[in-house]
Amino acid sequence: MDRKELIDAIVAKYEAMGQNPDTYLSGLLHAEPITYWDYIQVDALLGLQIQRTQLPDEMVFIMYHQINELLFKMILWEIDQVSHDDAITTEKFTKHLSRISRYFDMLSNSFTIMGDGMDVDQYMKFRDTLTPASGFQSAQYRMVEFASTELINLIDYRVRKTINRDTPYEYAMANLYWQAAGVDHKTGEKSALLKNFEERYTDEFIAFMKEYNTINLWTKFKTLPKEDQQDIELINAMRHYDHTVNVKWVMHHFGAAKKYLTKGEDVAEATGGSEWQKYMHPRYQRRIFFPELWSEEELENWGVTNLEDHETVDQVDSLPLFKV
Numbered sequence: 001m002d003r004k005e006l007i008d009a010i011v012a013k014y015e016a017m018g019q020n021p022d023t024y025l026s027g028l029l030h031a032e033p034i035t036y037w038d039y040i041q042v043d044a045l046l047g048l049q050i051q052r053t054q055l056p057d058e059m060v061f062i063m064y065h066q067i068n069e070l071l072f073k074m075i076l077w078e079i080d081q082v083s084h085d086d087a088i089t090t091e092k093f094t095k096h097l098s099r100i101s102r103y104f105d106m107l108s109n110s111f112t113i114m115g116d117g118m119d120v121d122q123y124m125k126f127r128d129t130l131t132p133a134s135g136f137q138s139a140q141y142r143m144v145e146f147a148s149t150e151l152i153n154l155i156d157y158r159v160r161k162t163i164n165r166d167t168p169y170e171y172a173m174a175n176l177y178w179q180a181a182g183v184d185h186k187t188g189e190k191s192a193l194l195k196n197f198e199e200r201y202t203d204e205f206i207a208f209m210k211e212y213n214t215i216n217l218w219t220k221f222k223t224l225p226k227e228d229q230q231d232i233e234l235i236n237a238m239r240h241y242d243h244t245v246n247v248k249w250v251m252h253h254f255g256a257a258k259k260y261l262t263k264g265e266d267v268a269e270a271t272g273g274s275e276w277q278k279y280m281h282p283r284y285q286r287r288i289f290f291p292e293l294w295s296e297e298e299l300e301n302w303g304v305t306n307l308e309d310h311e312t313v314d315q316v317d318s319l320p321l322f323k324v
Contacts, residue, residue: 010024010025048066049062049063049066050062051126052126052129052130053125053126053129055122055125055126056122057117057118057119057122057123057126058122058126060113060114060117060118061114061118061123061126064110064113064114064117065135067110068107068110068135068138069138069140071103071106071107072138072140072141072143072144073140074103075100075103075104075144076140076143076144076147078096078099078100078103079096079100079144079147079148079217080147081096082096082097082217082220083147083212083215083216083217083220084215088220088224089228090224090228090231090233090234093220093221093224093234093237094231094233094234094237097217097234097237097238097240097241098237100241101237101240101241101244104241104244104245104248104249105244105248107249107252108244108248108249108252109252111252111253111255111256114256115255115256115259120259132191132192132193132196133193134193136178136181136182136193136197137193137196137197139197139200139201139204139205142178142201142205143205143208144245145287145289146205146208146209146212146216147208147212147216147217148216148217148218148241148245148289149216149217149218149289149290150216150218150219151163151172151209151213153218153287153288153289153291154176154177154287155172155175155176155177156175156176156177156179156180157177157285157286159175162175163175169206169209169210170206172209173202173205173206173209177285177287179194182194182197217238217241217289217290218289218290221234221238221290222321229321229322230316230322232313232314232315232316235293235313235316235319236312236313238290238293239290239293239294239310239312239313240310240312241289242288242289242290242293242294243306243309243310245287245289246282246287246288246289247282247302247303247306247307247310250280250281250282250287251281251282251307253280254280254281257280281303282302282303282307283302283303283304284303286302286303288302291320292319292320292321293319293321294319294320295318295319295320296320298310298311
């Protein structure tokens with residue numbers, strides 16, 4: 001496109017909008033060129049790290065979790081492009097799942113930054129200033145879960161039989177798997193961690209659940225044409241994402257927590273008071289986004305034999321979704 005064609009295209013664009021193109025061209029004439037620091041908002045970004053103590057390693061802790069939240073936003077951005085595409089192809093579905101998995105690979109592999117990047121004695125001091133806050137309260141991570149699978153797969157497995165498609169969202173919310181981690185196991189009362197979280201996000205979560213009820217990744221996959229559902233590359237992308245989020249990332253997180261919260265036979269509580277050893281380990285909560293894309297043996301041994309890796313499949317016969 002030469003200069004005349006470019007100007008003609010600009011004029012046509014703004015005239016189609018009912019706008020005067022000369023005004024926009026005049027604005028362009030007087031506007032300052034964009035700079036990297038303004039575009040990325042570097043000053044604002046670097047001003048978001050507010051410590052509660054003077055301990056140097058608290059800065060590592062803050063920045064690490066802020067980076068996590070940025071990655072969660074990137075993941076939700078990719079999921080949105082799958083969920084809201086009414087004519088999605090297997091190629092596009094696979095492309096975005098691969099991007100999401102790479103972001104979670106970054107999250108999984110980054111735990112050494114926190115795990116090896118903070119002195120234990122410093123952490124054990126500044127963590128007391130964080131009570132009752134906890135990474136448990138990452139709303140974006142909960143939204144990633146809601147957008148990835150059907151609510152039944154996020155319900156505490158002990159009460160799943162009481163849930164169906166007609167169950168009120170409020171009841172489902174009250175029985176999500178992570179609710180147990182927010183209850184004081186000694187008194188049975190909700191902790192301040194959970195009360196604060198629910199007060200801040202319950203309405204937002206329920207609205208999000210409703211939005212993704214029929215367009216979450218798992219439901220979206222099952223509405224594809226049958227031949228598309230059997231696309232091996234897409235199936236393996238789904239399985240990789242499921243394992244990366246619900247086993248690999250969780251176990252890296254578990255390992256980092258174990259380093260800081262255990263000393264000999266003594267086990268410290270998480271800052272929010274959760275029983276973190278059971279809450280975090282995949283063999284206890286059995287969070288599985290796409291259960292019918294795993295064989296019966298894989299499901300039975302979830303969080304036991306697949307802690308390091310999972311198998312790729314080259315045929316669909318052994319997967320429950322495709323059994324006649």
